[in-house]
Amino acid sequence: MALRPVLVNVKAVDDVAVGRFWAEALGWELSGGGSGATAVKPPGFDWLDPVGVCVDVIAVPKPRTATKNRVHLDLATASAAHQAELVARLRALGATPVHVGQGDVPWTVLADPEGNEFCVLEPREVHRDTGPIAVVVVDCVDPRAMARFWDEAVDWTLCEVTDDHAVLRSAQGVGPYLEFLRTPGGVKTVPDRVHLDLVPGPDDDKEAEVARLRALGATDLDVGQGDVPWTCLTDPEGHEFCVLARS
Structure with a gap:
């Protein structure tokens, strides 16, 4: 088993504009x-x-709803000055401040030009080697259940699990963390605008990996994708994800 997260898939009406924003941001x-x-x-x-992981922005015909995304990115900073500079630069690129009930916190919550939320974190030692994306954050109801599924689903290492969050990272100890965060009202109500895409290892059979995920509790998802080389699934709490073909 060697499924790895490879893409943060972001839906947008104007994929070029949103892609340009994220290229400049990162x-x-x-x-x-x-x-x-x-x-x-x-x-x-x-x-x-x-x-x-990288970012893939996919064009869709409909704009997002007002419902908060259940998946978002946290961006890393190296100092308080860097955090302030990055927030100012992102706002100049078209990001807007948003309020999602965060209260008085040391990080800044923004949205990209089509309203997808993300955070600019205060400097944290644990994120000094992640690159610009510190964490891919997934809102959930039960972090322990998410840890059980995702620890078996992918070859990333489970770093920590509590009642409040579960954290995984690449087995090589590089790149961003993947965090399942217990969130009030975390029950899924609308399709996510942001999701993860996974890729099998070079010696793994995609269909066998999909069957393994179903046995772990994943469910097939029909979003009108038709005959495509990837497979759309949801995890036990309904978060969408795709398993890509290697060719």
Whole structure:
């Protein structure tokens, strides 16, 4: 078993504009604009052998609803000055402040040009080696249940699990963390605009991996995708994710 998270998949009406925003925000490369899928990735990123995750912005016809996304990115900073500079730069690029009930916290909550929430974190020692994306955060009801599923689903290492959160990271100890955060009202009500895509290892059979995920509690998902080389699933709390084909 070697399924690895490879993409943070973001839906947008204007994939090029949102992709350009995220490329500027992360300092990464932009490719594929105009095809309905805009890739944002660090230089040299190999999606067939990922050691982190990149961002893929996919064009969809409908704008997002007012419902808060259950998946978002936390961005890393190296100092208080860096945090302030990054927030100012992101706002100049088109990000807007949003309130999701965060109260008085040391991080800043913003939304990209189509309203997808993300956070700019205060400097934390644990995030000094993650790259610009510190954490992919998933709202959930039961972090322990999410830990049981995702620890078996992917080859990332379970770093911590409590009643409040579960944290995984690449087995190589590089790239962002994946955190399942217990969140009031975390029950899914609308399709997510942001989800994870997974890729099998070079020696793994995609259909066998999908069957294994179903046995762990994943459910098939029909979003009108038709005959495509990837498989759409949901985890036990209904978070969408896809298993990609390697070719």
